[in-house]
Amino acid sequence: MQPLSRRSALLLGGLGAAATATGAAGLLWSGGFQAVRGQDMEEPQALTSVDGRLRLTLSAASGKVRIAGKDATALSYNGSLPGPTLFLRAGDRLNVRLENRLGNPTNLHVHGLHVSPQGNSDNPLLAVGPGTSFDYEYQLPADHPPGVYWYHPHHHGLVADQIFGGLYGAIVVQDDRPIPTIRERVLLISDISLTPDGRIAAVSVMEKMMGREGDLVLVNGQLNPRLAARPGERERWRVVNACTGRYLKLRLDSQSLQLLGLDSGRFRVPDDVDEVLLAPGNRADLLVTAQAGTAVLRALPVNRGSLGSMMGGNGPPRSSVGRSGAVLATFTVAGAPVAGMASVPEQSAPRDLRAEPVAARRELVFAMGMGMRLGAGMMDFTINGKSFDPARVDTTVSAGGVEEWTLRNTSLMDHPVHLHVWPMQVIEQAGLPVDIPRWQDVVNVPARSSVRVRIAFDDFTGKTVYHCHILDHEDAGMMGVIESR
Numbered sequence: 416m417q418p419l420s421r422r423s424a425l426l427l428g429g430l431g432a433a434a435t436a437t438g439a440a441g442l443l444w445s446g447g448f449q450a451v452r453g454q455d456m457e458e459p460q461a462l463t464s465v466d467g468r469l470r471l472t473l474s475a476a477s478g479k480v481r482i483a484g485k486d487a488t489a490l491s492y493n494g495s496l497p498g499p500t501l502f503l504r505a506g507d508r509l510n511v512r513l514e515n516r517l518g519n520p521t522n523l524h525v526h527g528l529h530v531s532p533q534g535n536s537d538n539p540l541l542a543v544g545p546g547t548s549f550d551y552e553y554q555l556p557a558d559h560p561p562g563v564y565w566y567h568p569h570h571h572g573l574v575a576d577q578i579f580g581g582l583y584g585a586i587v588v589q590d591d592r593p594i595p596t597i598r599e600r601v602l603l604i605s606d607i608s609l610t611p612d613g614r615i616a617a618v619s620v621m622e623k624m625m626g627r628e629g630d631l632v633l634v635n636g637q638l639n640p641r642l643a644a645r646p647g648e649r650e651r652w653r654v655v656n657a658c659t660g661r662y663l664k665l666r667l668d669s670q671s672l673q674l675l676g677l678d679s680g681r682f683r684v685p686d687d688v689d690e691v692l693l694a695p696g697n698r699a700d701l702l703v704t705a706q707a708g709t710a711v712l713r714a715l716p717v718n719r720g721s722l723g724s725m726m727g728g729n730g731p732p733r734s735s736v737g738r739s740g741a742v743l744a745t746f747t748v749a750g751a752p753v754a755g756m757a758s759v760p761e762q763s764a765p766r767d768l769r770a771e772p773v774a775a776r777r778e779l780v781f782a783m784g785m786g787m788r789l790g791a792g793m794m795d796f797t798i799n800g801k802s803f804d805p806a807r808v809d810t811t812v813s814a815g816g817v818e819e820w821t822l823r824n825t826s827l828m829d830h831p832v833h834l835h836v837w838p839m840q841v842i843e844q845a846g847l848p849v850d851i852p853r854w855q856d857v858v859n860v861p862a863r864s865s866v867r868v869r870i871a872f873d874d875f876t877g878k879t880v881y882h883c884h885i886l887d888h889e890d891a892g893m894m895g896v897i898e899s900r
């Protein structure tokens with residue numbers, strides 16, 4: 416168990432009191448950071464593969480970093496928050512030297528990439544100790560789907576703290592057939608709570624059980640940055656939800672939005688949308704066609720359930736977001752209109768596993784219960800009754816087969832379920848069929864509900880994991896080991 420902060424100790428005093436103390440304590444501890452709003456949006460450094468290769472070093476360290484326009488002390492890769500964006504293509508080889516300059520172990524995961532989970536590829540089960548470095552190598556298949564991906568640490572027990580602290584960056588796998596736009600942007604959305612002197616605020620046991628939500632919701636490390644365009648311009652926004660527990664229900668009123676794809680791959684034709692819901696870990700590949708005026712990108716409040724009355728509280732998670740939502744960015748469209756843009760090329764139809772034979776069916780039950788395993792007052796977070804044990808294989812699948820999984824949530828909170836390496840096709844939600852092939856690598860399973868998915872275990876063998884992407888839940892044990900062989 417980690418050393419108790421003063422605040423956690425206070426909250427552990429009594430569970431009844433804890434629920435009421437959380438709100439007030441949040442203000443006390445992180446209300447005072449003097450953030451700067453409204454600067455022009457900056458993007459992380461872009462690193463692009465050349466001739467099928469990209470090589471870089473990511474140095475994870477704690478130290479001075481720019482957050483919301485001010486100097487703060489947090490975690491970062493290469494001294495910037497977010498870390499660099501990696502632009503790749505199908506068939507590329509990516510080499511990353513991870514240097515660990517933190518005081519704790521860490522490692523690196525390339526979220527959503529369809530690459531081997533073995534050895535020094537996307538292996539979430541290895542640890543890189545403090546003061547050491549490790550050379551990762553990822554080989555993308557020649558048919559790797561285009562899309563928005565991201566990288567972050569995956570050392571069990573420290574994932575939420577390290578991501579909340581600032582360790583994340585975007586990965587883009589570019590389209591073979593370019594999509595005509597005037598400009599492309601990456602919007603990496605994260606949240607953090609800072610003390611008045613710019614340090615990462617302590618997080619209570621209660622907040623961890625709910626899945627912490629930071630007081631500041633940042634876009635590329637900035638608070639309400641400004642974006643500008645001319646009327647008629649078509650932009651491409653690649654959006655990552657890198658928040659540790661916050662769901663983002665995104666709206667950009669008075670603009671016209673189309674979704675090219677979610678997580679990985681493309682819809683056959685862009686989907687007109689008013690709103691996009693991104694659970695933690697999800698990504699959206701959006702087209703924005705600019706309409707004159709000023710529009711605010713908002714994250715509307717999302718009710719993702721509660722801990723239930725047995726924990727002394729029924730309310731939704733404490734959140735700094737009011738009824739109108741968090742303001743993420745301001746998009747100003749002015750100037751001379753530009754002429755209509757070339758249309759978006761039609762994409763090939765996504766694979767539909769409903770037409771393919773199923774090799775096995777299984778059920779994964781996501782549950783929360785009163786338990787003493789993690790210490791007084793901490794609930795147990797389990798999958799099929801067990802909490803994470805890296806030495807145990809929970810699910811063995813046959814390489815090459817298609818499986819149908821029922822993801823069942825018996826708790827009073829939503830759990831966004833994530834599987835490494837192999838994306839999932841959602842085929843049924845709360846008993847209702849999903850007709851259009853929808854591929855995601857994070858699938859939200861609402862409280863007391865279930866979702867059915869199909870998965871094609873193609874191309875790779877080896878061990879990796881599935882888990883809840885509310886990272887405090889993952890750290891608390893809601894993760895299992897899968898082996899494909």
Ligand code: C2O
Nearest residue numbers: 524526569696833
């Ligand atoms: Cu985004 Cu297992 O992680």
Ligand code: CU
Nearest residue numbers: 525526527835
């Ligand atoms: Cu992942």
Ligand code: CU
Nearest residue numbers: 830883885888
């Ligand atoms: Cu969860």
